[in-house]
Amino acid sequence: MVKVLVVYDSRTGNTEKLAQAVANGARRVSGVDVTLKKARDITPEDLTSADAYAFGSPSHFSIMSGEILTMFTNIYAHRHALAGKPACVFTTGSGGQVTALENIERILGAFNPKWIKPSIAVEGAPKQKDLEQAEKLGEKLAKATISK
Numbered sequence: 797m798v799k800v801l802v803v804y805d806s807r808t809g810n811t812e813k814l815a816q817a818v819a820n821g822a823r824r825v826s827g828v829d830v831t832l833k834k835a836r837d838i839t840p841e842d843l844t845s846a847d848a849y850a851f852g853s854p855s856h857f858s859i860m861s862g863e864i865l866t867m868f869t870n871i872y873a874h875r876h877a878l879a880g881k882p883a884c885v886f887t888t889g890s891g892g893q894v895t896a897l898e899n900i901e902r903i904l905g906a907f908n909p910k911w912i913k914p915s916i917a918v919e920g921a922p923k924q925k926d927l928e929q930a931e932k933l934g935e936k937l938a939k940a941t942i943s944k
């Protein structure tokens with residue numbers, strides 16, 4: 797089994813819905829074990845034991861949320877564990893979701909992942925089409941992990 801870790805922050809549920817959709821998409825691929833966790837609950841072991849990653853954040857002041865930034869800061873010492881592994885990102889916001897996406901992509905770039913695109917930036921509560929897009933992204937992430 798390969799391990800896909802979906803990490804997110806969410807206060808009012810928008811990003812959480814996308815995270816669940818990404819996880820559901822990844823679960824469509826057989827041989828994949830999917831873990832869905834809030835950023836504040838992530839341990840270095842969660843990071844080092846995973847084979848692929850999805851990171852989701854709300855836009856807070858047009859950048860990633862403090863919880864996501866704190867998590868990246870905490871795992872920076874373990875950045876070698878992410879290098880070359882498939883990873884994707886998604887954000888929600890009320891207009892600033894794209895700038896938050898650019899921000900999270902820039903920070904995650906320091907970990908040298910194998911990017912799985914397209915990244916997703918959703919305004920407001922995710923609609924059905926957004927959830928379907930997130931499921932596709934999760935499936936693509938899982939498939940990239942299997943074929944690595």
Ligand SMILES: Cc1cc2nc3c(=O)[nH]c(=O)nc-3n(C[C@H](O)[C@H](O)[C@H](O)COP(=O)(O)O)c2cc1C
Pocket residue numbers: 805806807808809810811812853854855856857858859888889890891892893920921
């Ligand atoms: C402290 C705070 C700051 C925010 N700043 C922005 C912002 O700068 N730009 C923006 O588009 N949305 C901003 N928002 C709105 C959230 O990004 C948006 O409602 C998001 O979908 C919430 O995601 P969640 O339901 O997963 O918490 C902010 C929300 C909070 C709580």
